[in-house]
Amino acid sequence: MKQVRVLFEPDGVVVEGQAGELLLDLALTAGLPLLSECGGQGTCGSCRVQVQSGRVRFLNRSGLEEQIAAPQEVLACQTAAAGDLVVHVPPETRLCPPDERITGYMGPEAAAFLRPGRTGFALGERTPVQLSPPSFDDPTPDWERLLEGLRQARYGRRNITANLDVLREIPPQLRALDFSVSATLVDEGCHHRLIALGQPEQEEALGLAVDIGTSNVKAELVQLRTGRVLAGAAQLNAQVRYGEDVISRIIWAQEHERGADELQDAVTSTVNSLIEELLQETGASQDQIIAVSCAGNATMISFRLGIPADAIRRAPHIAPVGLPPMISGAILGLQVHPQAAVFCLPAINGYVGGDITGGILATGLFEADSLTLLIDVGTNGEIVIGSKDWMVCCSCSAGPAFEGVGIECGLPARPGAIESLAYDPDQDRTTVRTIGDDPPVGLCGNGLVETLASLLDARVIDRVGNLVPDFPSPRMREANGEPQFVLLWREDTATAKDLVLRQGEIDNLLRAKAAVFAAVSTLLEELGLDIAQIDRLYLAGAFGSHLDVRTAVEIGLLPDLPAERVTVAGNTALVGAYITLLSSEAREQVSSLARATTYVDLSTASHFMEEFVAAQMLPHTDLERFPSLVSSEQGRAGGSSSNT
Amino acid sequence: MELELPIEQWSDSVSTVVLGATSEDGGTRTSTVTLGGAATLPFLDFEGEAPNPPVLAMEVLDTEPEGWPEPLAAPFGDVLGDPAAWAARCVEEFDADLICLKLIGADPLRRDASPDECAETVRKVLDAIGVPLIIWGCGDYDKDNEVIPVCSQVAAGERCLLGTAREDNYRTIAASALADGHLVIGESPLDISIQKQVNILLTEQGVPGDRIVMYQVTGAVGYGVEYAYSILERTRLAALTGDTMLGMPMVSIVGSEAWKAKEAWMEEPAWGSLERRGILWEAATAELFLLAGTDMVIFWHPEALKHTRWLAKDLSKS
Numbered sequence: 001m002k003q004v005r006v007l008f009e010p011d012g013v014v015v016e017g018q019a020g021e022l023l024l025d026l027a028l029t030a031g032l033p034l035l036s037e038c039g040g041q042g043t044c045g046s047c048r049v050q051v052q053s054g055r056v057r058f059l060n061r062s063g064l065e066e067q068i069a070a071p072q073e074v075l076a077c078q079t080a081a082a083g084d085l086v087v088h089v090p091p092e093t094r095l096c097p098p099d100e101r102i103t104g105y106m107g108p109e110a111a112a113f114l115r116p117g118r119t120g121f122a123l124g125e126r127t128p129v130q131l132s133p134p135s136f137d138d139p140t141p142d143w144e145r146l147l148e149g150l151r152q153a154r155y156g157r158r159n160i161t162a163n164l165d166v167l168r169e170i171p172p173q174l175r176a177l178d179f180s181v182s183a184t185l186v187d188e189g190c191h192h193r194l195i196a197l198g199q200p201e202q203e204e205a206l207g208l209a210v211d212i213g214t215s216n217v218k219a220e221l222v223q224l225r226t227g228r229v230l231a232g233a234a235q236l237n238a239q240v241r242y243g244e245d246v247i248s249r250i251i252w253a254q255e256h257e258r259g260a261d262e263l264q265d266a267v268t269s270t271v272n273s274l275i276e277e278l279l280q281e282t283g284a285s286q287d288q289i290i291a292v293s294c295a296g297n298a299t300m301i302s303f304r305l306g307i308p309a310d311a312i313r314r315a316p317h318i319a320p321v322g323l324p325p326m327i328s329g330a331i332l333g334l335q336v337h338p339q340a341a342v343f344c345l346p347a348i349n350g351y352v353g354g355d356i357t358g359g360i361l362a363t364g365l366f367e368a369d370s371l372t373l374l375i376d377v378g379t380n381g382e383i384v385i386g387s388k389d390w391m392v393c394c395s396c397s398a399g400p401a402f403e404g405v406g407i408e409c410g411l412p413a414r415p416g417a418i419e420s421l422a423y424d425p426d427q428d429r430t431t432v433r434t435i436g437d438d439p440p441v442g443l444c445g446n447g448l449v450e451t452l453a454s455l456l457d458a459r460v461i462d463r464v465g466n467l468v469p470d471f472p473s474p475r476m477r478e479a480n481g482e483p484q485f486v487l488l489w490r491e492d493t494a495t496a497k498d499l500v501l502r503q504g505e506i507d508n509l510l511r512a513k514a515a516v517f518a519a520v521s522t523l524l525e526e527l528g529l530d531i532a533q534i535d536r537l538y539l540a541g542a543f544g545s546h547l548d549v550r551t552a553v554e555i556g557l558l559p560d561l562p563a564e565r566v567t568v569a570g571n572t573a574l575v576g577a578y579i580t581l582l583s584s585e586a587r588e589q590v591s592s593l594a595r596a597t598t599y600v601d602l603s604t605a606s607h608f609m610e611e612f613v614a615a616q617m618l619p620h621t622d623l624e625r626f627p628s629l630v631s632s633e634q635g636r637a638g639g640s641s642s643n644t
Numbered sequence: 645m646e647l648e649l650p651i652e653q654w655s656d657s658v659s660t661v662v663l664g665a666t667s668e669d670g671g672t673r674t675s676t677v678t679l680g681g682a683a684t685l686p687f688l689d690f691e692g693e694a695p696n697p698p699v700l701a702m703e704v705l706d707t708e709p710e711g712w713p714e715p716l717a718a719p720f721g722d723v724l725g726d727p728a729a730w731a732a733r734c735v736e737e738f739d740a741d742l743i744c745l746k747l748i749g750a751d752p753l754r755r756d757a758s759p760d761e762c763a764e765t766v767r768k769v770l771d772a773i774g775v776p777l778i779i780w781g782c783g784d785y786d787k788d789n790e791v792i793p794v795c796s797q798v799a800a801g802e803r804c805l806l807g808t809a810r811e812d813n814y815r816t817i818a819a820s821a822l823a824d825g826h827l828v829i830g831e832s833p834l835d836i837s838i839q840k841q842v843n844i845l846l847t848e849q850g851v852p853g854d855r856i857v858m859y860q861v862t863g864a865v866g867y868g869v870e871y872a873y874s875i876l877e878r879t880r881l882a883a884l885t886g887d888t889m890l891g892m893p894m895v896s897i898v899g900s901e902a903w904k905a906k907e908a909w910m911e912e913p914a915w916g917s918l919e920r921r922g923i924l925w926e927a928a929t930a931e932l933f934l935l936a937g938t939d940m941v942i943f944w945h946p947e948a949l950k951h952t953r954w955l956a957k958d959l960s961k962s
Contacts, residue, residue: 616837617844
């Protein structure tokens with residue numbers, strides 16, 4: 001096979017590969033992972049790169065080798081190297097990890113688990129024990145002697161067990177350390193397991209809280225003794241290249257030999273690379289991580305554990321495992337202590353997973369006195385309604401539009417992503433604010449919400465999201481038969497390309513917000529409740545804490561509640577993982593609340609489709625559902641009143 | 645003991661829409677047609693006012709129909725190739741309240757008739773009749789956007805009903821109606837929410853509520869008509885309970901839909917007389933939709949119209 005050398009610009013990274021290798025794979029080898037939302041199918045166009053020179057082979061065209069004379073835009077997943085190449089990777093194609101510290105909302109009910117004296121046991125602990133040496137008066141065997149010491153020091157009547165390899169270490173260790181040791185134990189629910197014995201002044205025991213999202217994986221490194229978060233990191237889930245949603249990945253896993261293994265490897269490598277990053281940042285060692293708590297949807301957890309996930313895809317969409325038994329880290333290939341305990345937050349159903357039970361835990365919904373609504377907008381939308389007395393949940397397929405996927409100018413929340421956008425039709429001018437005040441690259445969830453609201457207000461789009469063709473601005477134009485609107489001209493962007501929103505993309509956003517709103521309405525209707533009865537709304541997931549709640553109501557993403565009743569809660573799944581890492585009471589709580597939450601399948605709810613269609617208007621077909629907007633809308637909507 | 649019938653009280657009524665303009669109002673029609681106004685469910689006039697009886701219209705095509713079964717073509721004799729004469733016969737002989745001219749010839753997949761040619765047909769039909777006119781496009785979005793404005797202009801001031809405005813194609817037709825003093829049909833694919841969205845879009849475009857008539861795309865008896873019935877009924881209920889954005893009168897097409905059904909035209913002795921079958925299929929569909937709450941029905945066959953007129957009168961007797 002012919003060797004090729006590929007130079008990736010502007011980074012100047014050179015990789016060597018073989019002729020026939022895809023540019024997508026070569027870029028990965030070069031350490032420059034690219035977006036690939038369709039999983040390399042050649043359909044989404046997100047992996048566009050520019051070949052400056054060299055010989056390539058186009059899989060989607062003739063399949064013949066072609067010499068690139070002038071710079072040419074190609075799809076990295078459909079283009080193989082046929083000779084030495086120079087490839088330019090534009091910023092919007094990069095799968096650049098959002099590098100911010102993860103924060104999420106933690107309600108007082110959840111924080112109570114962490115109060116001293118209430119935590120029960122952390123998932124892993126390191127306990128100093130002072131034992132008296134054996135004598136003729138006290139001939140207790142070493143193991144029992146250690147157990148007695150542990151019981152007195154901390155564990156009372158808990159059952160304690162140990163693996164044979166640890167048991168073998170006990171006699172020599174006790175003597176070497178003069179019967180003054182520190183014991184590392186993990187809480188496996190029905191018992192504790194001794195996983196290591198060492199010097200009393202051993203390093204701090206650490207835990208890892210992980211949120212395995214369909215699109216993004218986030219992790220925090222936590223000091224188990226104190227609960228202090230030492231560092232946080234996030235990366236795109238490497239599974240994204242196998243498909244952008246869970247269904248396509250389940251299908252991929254089924255249709256390929258070793259497909260499930262590959263998906264498992266992909267997420268393992270993502271988590272491991274996060275661990276590496278965290279260890280590097282804190283200078284800690286792999287063996288210090290003795291506990292891992294994972295929140296993720298049922299598919300992500302199944303892939304993580306290597307359990308076939310097919311049942312999720314088929315009616316009645318059950319999760320293969322609700323609450324997985326405790327598993328040790330080494331079996332899962334994680335770069336942590338080989339006997340570290342891995343806890344997975346329980347799933348309620350195939351489509352309502354541990355990320356949501358984590359959210360219920362984090363927000364304190366399970367102990368709320370009044371009606372509380374939790375909306376988690378990710379690639380799937382999940383809704384929970386309830387209080388301390390009962391909880392009901394559902395899920396809907398919102399699509400990843402608000403995560404910036406499937407929108408050419410869409411981005412995850414990362415530096416350069418536009419968070420806020422206002423278009424002024426009189427001046428024909430757009431003002432934006434980006435994360436980190438970097439030059440604008442694209443729009444994240446918050447930015448997309450504000451863009452829709454601003455374009456509606458300026459009458460660039462009508463209330464069903466149609467771009468108004470005769471809008472008097474050169475920004476309104478058509479490309480490939482599809483209307484589009486230029487949000488930013490190329491001289492104002494970091495990509496040196498016009499930042500446009502296309503008609504089809506607006507339609508996707510409308511469908512996503514309609515799915516979320518319809519799921520909320522349908523669930524309320526099934527329960528015989530009115531939105532006004534909701535005392536508190538938590539919006540978790542794709543939106544940053546700067547999201548303007550009123551704007552989200554204006555476009556009908558959120559139901560019409562006063563802003564003071566709404567909390568933008570961020571990554572509550574990760575908060576749930578964090579709390580369960582530190583508290584056995586919280587782990588018990590999350591298991592019981594998962595069992596106590598009733599799942600409603602919207603596909604059997606008669607009104608969902610109707611609600612969905614009615615919600616595909618800005619803000620909604622039935623304006624009386626948005627009483628706070630009606631007064632300001634009166635002029636605009638011709639004073640329509642309605643009550644279907 | 646005397647039995648007291650429970651009477652339903654409605655808070656609102658269907659809006660009233662007047663089609664056609666006489667010379668007093670700047671048009672040339674000799675009569676007008678008033679749609680809607682009901683403050684009750686159909687034919688329950690003991691519950692509320694229903695000032696205007698159902699309106700029965702007949703459809704005229706701008707292109708000679710091909711393959712019409714004999715029982716359908718027979719009453720029209722030799723006028724099927726002449727829209728003006730066809731329209732005149734519908735009014736004079738068959739008692740149609742008004743005429744719906746369908747410009748199917750404009751369809752690029754048919755004759756691709758030019759806007760001027762369509763406008764010429766509109767002019768001729770208007771000259772041939774004194775009743776109001778519905779001008780209905782060919783259904784091709786882009787072509788309708790060319791044809792309707794020109795036809796609208798030649799009929800300016802006649803207070804015609806222009807069809808159809810859809811969610812993603814309503815601007816041109818709404819602008820024409822506003823400019824030339826016509827009314828608009830808002831179309832939706834058998835969905836109450838989309839119907840309302842179309843009405844809101846039209847209203848926001850400046851078309852007042854008393855210039856909009858709603859059209860849900862329905863089929864005929866035997867082809868999912870139960871769902872159509874429930875959508876029409878729910879729309880009427882919404883109007884009666886105060887939803888002004890669903891408070892406009894409704895129009896239903898039954899002729900072309902009923903005669904699509906194989907039961908209307910297929911030779912099958914076990915199904916009974918072919919002479920009457922199609923007519924009854926059309927009449928049954930029309931009568932069902934009137935019971936559901938539609939305000940105007942558009943027919944093909946004069947006998948179906950006649951039967952429906954008889955039934956509507958009979959049901960209104962109380």
